[in-house]
Amino acid sequence: MRTLARIMIGVFALMSVAAFAQDQFATMRSKTPLAENAAPRPMAKPVNSDLRQARNYPEQPPLIPHSIEGYQxxxxxxxxxxxxxxxxxxxxxxxxxxxxxxxxxxxxxxxxxxxxxxxxxxCHVPQTDARPLVENTFVDVDRVIDYVKSTKGAK
The missing domain is CATH 1.10.1130.10 (Flavocytochrome C3; Chain A)
Known part of the structure; x- marks a missing residue:
């Protein structure tokens, strides 16, 4: 009986993982069947602001604020x-x-x-106007410090 239960749980887990992977894969492929090729997404355009970007952590290499296409x-x-x-x-x-x-x-x-x-x-990378593939929940250390200061003052 225990063996059968373990097998059933294993099968259910595999089916769940497969269903999740299929959903994720279909989303990344724009719901195009595997046997077909999807039309490629347009290339993201480089950011050419020439404005320095704020760094997110100490010792982060600066980002490149311009196109480097064709740079040798x-x-x-x-x-x-x-x-x-x-x-x-x-x-x-x-x-x-x-x-x-x-x-x-x-x-x-x-x-x-x-x-x-x-x-x-x-180490240094250019930036593009691409939509992020995943949500970024990064919080800069200065915001954390400000939050801690504000909550201490509220008590």
Whole structure:
């Protein structure tokens, strides 16, 4: 009897998971049957505001507030340094790359960007006008502190 109950519970659990996965999959596929190809969604447009974005946590790499389409960043060239290098910021008015990008792994400062910080897209990402796929419930630490202060004063 116990074995039969366990099997029934297992079957019910698998059916529930399968139904949930099917609902999720159908939603992600726009309810297109598996044998058919859905029309692709339009590509999100890059945000080109050139306005600095607020950081959400300490040590977060700054976001890229402009399109980087066509930027060459490889071992031979780094288009980002055209504006963000120490020698270029006077003319470009772009923020200079952080001094930490000149430190090697032994914390020694180099005259040029360290190879481990040369590929900007490892950490810095451009933004698009895409609708978020999931709800973001992140709360900035400053809002948490303000909330705690306001609730202490209310008592």
């Amino acid at each position: 960043v490889d071992k031979n060239s780094n288009k980002c340094l055209t504006c963000h290098a120490r020698a270029a910021v006077q003319d470009s008015q772009a923020p200079m790359i952080s001094i930490t990008h000149f430190m090697n792994r032994d914390n020694q400062f180099l005259a040029s960007v360290t190879p481990r910080r040369y590929f900007c897209n490892q």
